[in-house]
Amino acid sequence: MTLHVAPAELDLEPAPLLSVAGVGRFYGERIGCADVSFDLWPGEVLGIVGESGSGKSTLLRCLAGIDRPDEGEVLFRGGAEPLDIYSVSEQERRRLMRTAWGIVHQNPRDGLRMDVTAGGNVGERLMDRGDRHYGQIRERALDWLQRVEIAGARIDDRPRQFSGGMQQRLQIARVLVSEPRLVFMDEPTGGLDVSVQARLLDLLRVLVRDLGLAAIIVTHDLAVARLLTDRLMVMKDGRVVEQGLTDQVLDDPHHAYTQLLTSAVLSV
């Protein structure tokens, strides 16, 4: 699969997958995030960067259907009709989260069932989706373990027997096996040492490209953003201060805060 676009499609753009308008979330007096609007198109990878406490995780939770925003709306276009994810029932939203979306948590413990085998963790998502053939589920689980570079022989081990990097790769397999259209990731490589990070990043880069996924990735690491994302949103104090093509924002930052952020690192 390639992302080759026929000339006619330049005029005939598909609709955005996710449309975010005026999203805000407040914790009492404190702003979690405010005034966030953007469109995400199929196959696009958006990065959210900013210092600690700038509202990245708060925003991601609002977008992913985990926390209801106090203001604004999030429209998801999975089928023909756009769906306001907070106006549908809780049940409908959960179904969407299980089938069309994937969420990769920073801490793999939040995304894995620690008492279920590796194969079970991956297979469970397929069963949620309605797959029933045990042999096929196990075969696909095995295939996905190998894609995230976990030896097939470990299929019946439980995640607690895995290293942190392996747990994170298992979580990614669990999320991607059901072929979501849109994936949310909060610091997917945080808490891992640098060599493990590099391997995971390369894996993510290849998977995102091969599957044509749309993804929103929160990171405080500009090198990660450079490697994985097409577009970048820079947050400060809960607000988006600058956004654009990733290399534009990193190489020719316009906002004072982005200039500070990019000058603080040696080379990204």
Added chain:
Amino acid sequence: MTTMIQVENVAKTFTLHNQGGARLPVFDNVNFSVEAGEALVLAGASGAGKSSLLRILYGNYRPTAGSIRITHAGRPVDIVSAVPRTVLDIRRRTLGFVSQFLRVIPRVSTLDIVRDPLLARGAAPEIATEKAKVMLARLNLPERLWNLAPATFSGGEQQRVNIARSFVDPSAVMLIDEPTASLDAANRDVVVELIAEARAAGSAIVGIFHDEAVRERVATRYLDITAFRKAA
């Protein structure tokens, strides 16, 4: 003749917010166009803004004013005002950038780096691999390096990987910033040939070359950008 690049009234001023808001005007009122099959060489002293202009043409730096129409999929598209996914589509299909340095992606082999642009444009994997090998051989990169990731390569080896990647499937518009800086004479000659071949095949080229001999062999026309220096 087909106009591939049309630059109108482009200006660039950097504002350095963390240095007291200092403003650094680079150029103003830049106007020129480049046709298919031409090689325009940018001239001007160090710091005149040659690299900045090239980056603006690529949609990497954002100009303070002006428009840049790139002929993409048969029609002019302004890369300055285009949304990110359009810029990426222009780069994937029409616009190539050859920089002095390779941006190394961890764990990706040299061969994969070089065949990647062909795959992204829909070529069959075997054909892409074959063309990549031919290109690496032409640039005299030892075969034992092809399956390694270039992270540990010398500067000149990395540069040749970068050039191979850029010329394995020359784009309709190629922007080239000092590609020969750390190459020996033999490899420099190969680069000059590759540029000539791309041009003969119809590519429009805009380049910066410090080496005067290279510059003279490549250029069909010069543009001295000192002429656009912003009046203080």
